[in-house]
Amino acid sequence: MNVGTGTSGSLRLRFLLAITVWVALGIGGIWFTATRVFATHIEDMYHEELEVHVRELARLTRLDESGAPRLSRPLSDPRYEVPLSGFYWQVSIEGQPVLKSASMTRGSLDQSVAHSPDVAHEIEDGPTGPTITYGLLEEAENGAQVHIVIATDKSELDDDIAAFNRDLVVWLATLALLLLATGVAIISFGLRPFGRLGDAIARVREGRADRLEGSYPSEIAPLVGDLNAYIRQNNEIVSRARVHAGNLAHSLRTPLAVVTDEAERLRDGDSCSTSGKVLLEQAEAMQQQIDYQLARTSLSAGAPVPGSRAMLPELAEPILKAMRRLHPDKQFELAAPDHPVALAIDPVNLSELLSILLDNAGKWATSSVTLAISGPVGGLVTVKVSDDGPGMTAEQIAKACEIGTRFDPSVPGSGLGLAIARDICTDAGATLDIASGGTGLTVTVQIAGE
Ligand SMILES: Nc1ncnc2c1ncn2[C@@H]1O[C@H](COP(=O)(O)OP(=O)(O)OP(=O)(O)O)[C@@H](O)[C@H]1O
Ligand SMILES: [Mg+2]
Known part of the structure; x- marks a missing residue:
């Protein structure tokens, strides 16, 4: 019975929600830290490499007789030779033509970046978009100020970071899916005892067990x-x-x-x-x-006693035998399925119910009585007792289940049978239906069973 109890969501759903938040926090944290660490690391590497290049450029710079800058040999990195490769350098002296890398087929770099003997860097507009520019100021033997500038497209750095991010997202998404799948498996595993408990309770309710069976974790x-x-x-x-x-x-x-x-x-x-x-x-x-x-x-009074279960047609055989002896001039037929059916009712109560109905049918039948068992259909077993006697009028049927009601004083009885039958059915959660047809009276009982 569910009176007074309500559900407050699913336990499985709660765990799933908690695990999803947990995985999202974990994976989000990893993603944030990893991208930060990688970006800092790769930026440091870029800076180091370009500092080396700017110093190499300074070392290779010579002045010719006219005081114009020349390189004693090309820079070791070939990317400075490829036009618009994203790697550029420039050496300039006040009043002299500017010396540029072969890669810089257009534009120029801002020489003001180079304003001290220390390497300085900043972002500026270069020949192929924003560049990270490194500058260094040197004094030539003739006293001229030599501005040495080297630049790399910022997109090179950004591309490297973006590529890393793409790989990272794929890996982390796979990891998140794996973690969620394991989480679902863990939840199912953890909640299994509750499923078993539910089954055990159902068995007790259906009368297939008189206690909750099985062993359970220490928590439950x-x-x-x-x-x-x-x-x-x-x-x-x-x-x-x-x-x-x-x-x-x-x-x-x-x-x-x-x-x-x-x-x-x-x-x-x-x-x-x-x-x-x-x-x-x-x-x-x-x-x-x-x-x-x-x-x-x-009889077994009250609500269906846990653990009670009655088997048909097995239980009906001795009753029919007794009825044949009690009403020797009447025929008692049994129509039952080949397989046994189990009914959720105390066997003592079911015996009493069948005895009452068969005895009535035996008393009033002209010649034959039939006990028909069918089902289960939709979890209900139908038990029908019918006779070929006079039956009852609708008014009589309406009153038949009251204590002491008798319509035929010529037949002995106390008028209690149907009242008890009705009580047994109410207690077992079964329905009792009396109908008078052309051939006599039919009493139909429907009880939960399997
Ligand atoms: N199969 C039937 N055919 C016709 N009338 C019936 C049948 N079953 C019951 N009745 C009528 O309903 C009345 C009530 O039945 P109920 O079984 O309660 O009492 P009873 O059979 O008279 O006495 P008891 O069963 O207590 O010995 C009966 O007296 C009879 O008049
Ligand atoms: Mg009776």
Whole structure:
């Protein structure tokens, strides 16, 4: 029963959400640090390399007779020779033609970068886009200020960093997917005991077990222990209640028998016959109630007792045998499927129910009674008891299940059968339907089963 309980989302979903956030934080952190570290590292390498080049250029610079700059030999890096390669150099002296690398087929570099004997660098517009420019100021033997400038396209550096980032994103995305997949596997593994617990509870509810079976992790084992204790306690309470009710009925029986006895004497006497009759009627009513209560308490009362399960047609065989003996002039037929069906009802209760219905059918049938078992369909087993007797009118059917109701005084009985049958069905969560057709009466019971 789900009364009073609600669901507050799925545990699996919560874990999944937590793992997703965890993986996103981890992978995001790795990505951020790795790109930072790589960018700094590669920038440092660029700076070092270009500082070496600018110093080499300074070393190779000579002045010719006219004081114009010349290189004693080309720079060792061939990229300065390829036109617009992104690697440029320039040597300039005030009042002299500017000496440029072969790669610089257009544009010029800003010589003001070179303003001290220390290597300085800044970003500026170069022949092929923004460049990182390195400058160094040297004094020639003749006292002239020589501006030595070397530049590399910034896009070279940016391309290297972008390529690294692309690779990194692919790797990290794969890693994230792997981590998420492992996370899902871990969640499923971790939640497995809850699935088993759910199955065990279902088995108890369906009456296939009388306790929660299996072993569970230490975190939920105490809960399972408590639940088992609760189920056991519940069963004990139910049986104790039955015993108490039985005792109560028995203890009333004897005094009531005395009252009945006395009333009979009064009735048969001349003087107080009217009051005797009243006494007798009342005593009979009490007797009927007690019989009813006694019949009820001798059965499994209350909600379906965990662990109770009745098998058909096995359970019906001895009842049919007894009925054939009780009503020897009537035919009792059984129509059951080949396979046995298990019903979620206490076997004692089902026996009582079948006895009541078959006995009624036997009492009123003209010649034959049929017990038909079918299903399960949609989790329900159908049990039908039909006879070829007179049946009942709609008004009679409406009243038939009340305590003490009898429509045919010529046939012996106490009018309790159908009342008890109705109670058994209510307790087992089954439905009881009485219908009068052309051939007699059919009582249909539907019980959960498999
Ligand atoms: N199969 C049936 N065909 C016709 N009438 C029926 C049938 N079953 C029950 N009845 C009617 O319903 C009444 C109530 O049935 P119920 O089983 O409760 O009492 P009972 O059979 O008279 O007595 P008890 O079963 O307590 O010995 C019966 O007295 C009878 O009139
Ligand atoms: Mg009856």
